Amino acid sequence: SDTLYRSIMEVVKAMELCIDDISAVEQASGALWALCSAKPSLVVSHGTIDPGKNHTISVLTEAMKIFPSSIELHRNAIHVMHSFFIQSDNMIKDERSIACIENVSSALSNFIKRSEDEEATGTALQLLAVLADERGYDAKIALSKNDEIIAAIVSCMFSYPSSLLIQGTACDIIRTLAVDNLKRSQICQQGGTSRIIDVLRRMKTDSNVVYKGFMALENLVSGADVEVLIADDTPRVLFDVIEALPHSINVQIHGVEVLFHLTSRQDYFKNELVRLGAVRLISEAMTRFLPSYEMQHKGCIVIWSISTKKELKDEVGRYAIAPIIDGLSAHCTPDDLSSSPQGDKQKYFEDAIGAITCLCTTTTNKRSFEENGAVDLICSIIWLHGDNAGLCKVALSALSNICADRDTSHILRISSDILDAVAQTMRIHEHTKEVQSCAIILLRNLTFSPTNCLILQQNKLVSPLVHNAMVNFNTSFEGRAEDVLRVMPTLNQ
Numbered sequence: 001s002d003t004l005y006r007s008i009m010e011v012v013k014a015m016e017l018c019i020d021d022i023s024a025v026e027q028a029s030g031a032l033w034a035l036c037s038a039k040p041s042l043v044v045s046h047g048t049i050d051p052g053k054n055h056t057i058s059v060l061t062e063a064m065k066i067f068p069s070s071i072e073l074h075r076n077a078i079h080v081m082h083s084f085f086i087q088s089d090n091m092i093k094d095e096r097s098i099a100c101i102e103n104v105s106s107a108l109s110n111f112i113k114r115s116e117d118e119e120a121t122g123t124a125l126q127l128l129a130v131l132a133d134e135r136g137y138d139a140k141i142a143l144s145k146n147d148e149i150i151a152a153i154v155s156c157m158f159s160y161p162s163s164l165l166i167q168g169t170a171c172d173i174i175r176t177l178a179v180d181n182l183k184r185s186q187i188c189q190q191g192g193t194s195r196i197i198d199v200l201r202r203m204k205t206d207s208n209v210v211y212k213g214f215m216a217l218e219n220l221v222s223g224a225d226v227e228v229l230i231a232d233d234t235p236r237v238l239f240d241v242i243e244a245l246p247h248s249i250n251v252q253i254h255g256v257e258v259l260f261h262l263t264s265r266q267d268y269f270k271n272e273l274v275r276l277g278a279v280r281l282i283s284e285a286m287t288r289f290l291p292s293y294e295m296q297h298k299g300c301i302v303i304w305s306i307s308t309k310k311e312l313k314d315e316v317g318r319y320a321i322a323p324i325i326d327g328l329s330a331h332c333t334p335d336d337l338s339s340s341p342q343g344d345k346q347k348y349f350e351d352a353i354g355a356i357t358c359l360c361t362t363t364t365n366k367r368s369f370e371e372n373g374a375v376d377l378i379c380s381i382i383w384l385h386g387d388n389a390g391l392c393k394v395a396l397s398a399l400s401n402i403c404a405d406r407d408t409s410h411i412l413r414i415s416s417d418i419l420d421a422v423a424q425t426m427r428i429h430e431h432t433k434e435v436q437s438c439a440i441i442l443l444r445n446l447t448f449s450p451t452n453c454l455i456l457q458q459n460k461l462v463s464p465l466v467h468n469a470m471v472n473f474n475t476s477f478e479g480r481a482e483d484v485l486r487v488m489p490t491l492n493q
Helices: 002-017 022-038 040-044 056-066 071-087 098-114 118-134 136-144 149-159 164-177 181-189 192-202 207-223 226-231 234-244 249-263 267-276 278-288 293-306 310-331 345-359 363-371 374-384 389-403 416-428 433-446 450-458 462-473 480-486
Strands: none
Touching (some): 022 056, 022 071, 040 071, 056 071, 056 098, 071 118, 098 118, 098 136, 098 149, 118 136, 136 164, 164 181, 164 207, 192 226, 226 267, 234 267, 249 267, 267 293, 278 293, 278 310, 293 310, 310 345, 310 363, 310 374, 345 389, 374 389, 374 416, 416 462, 433 462, 433 480, 462 480
16 A cells, blocks of 8 residues: 555656646646546545545646647546545545535546546546535536536536437436536526436336436426427426336336426426326326325326416316325325325325315315215324324315305315314314415305204314304404305204
């Protein structure tokens, strides 16, 4: 180790002394690559990274700037730097400073734009990916300052359309850079979104590349021009890719996430996805990966988004209602708390019930939810997570939509258990106006059924709770609270 370490330092010094001699720097960079390959850990030893005039990376980047057309020098230097950053820890220190990252990214970008060496280009991209994704926030900021990096990445995606390594690594870098709003805009303007969509179209059977492409698009679709997304036939490409890899859970989860971002851009995409049969694919994925609460959550969110168009509700409900109910049933247990290491499952319940509320504004969907046991399931969630005011609010809204059908004047007959759940919610959240309002809307809807009125009159908590809400908030809730009290026994009785 001592001999190799001294050799590295001597080669670096020699390279600095002969920095203007292309033959010398090519041979010296090759020697560094060989020495670092012999014992990679030496490349991050204290002496090698000690800040100063002749530290390794600075000498290499300086030589790359002086001889931008030397393929041998760039290939050797990239392998040395790749070894350096792969072996280093996750903190950018000393030579791994912001200035160093900027110099390295600039040198790599210039090389990638000129390179005709696929292997070296792939290694250079992998190095950029390491800096972008694994070396902390400061490294990301340093990379984002490089205005040439996006053009270089898009260029090499054009140059090597069949390289799985280059396409996948380019997607990784774009995903990271697109977190920044300015960079997202630049990537879209320079054709990055179109390149990734083209990659998905051509490589739709490679789950790794598709997964990386979807991860990048999650950060890009919101900033892409709608006309570009339409021109690239984005709905069809996404549909074909998701359909081609039905058993890859990563592809399904992140593909559905991209669909959500797409439907958020324009109603045209909602219509196209329904026409193509995307709701069927989403529903099948939710059924196939029932134990994955993340799959259930992503699926419910995109279903909710598509269902905001009234004319699509029945078509969406035909496929989506049963998977939504099955998913909620599978994950509705006392252990599904917000502290779960898998994530915030109460947020999943809230979004899933939000999708139910949106869907059950049509007669067909109301009946389907009723037949699939949605009312009892929602009441179970209220009992299990009654301390969550937001969740109780959407649950009560969903019950109101399911129980009353204005088009047919049909009112669902309830049981005393459902009324007990509503009363419990009003009691726990007596100082939350939104919850009280949703509960009173539900109670008023129920009064249009004589059978329900009898059940209401038998419950000793409803009248005091409605009176309490009126007093606490000094309102009759647009007259609904008074309508409920009219069918109830007086407090004295």
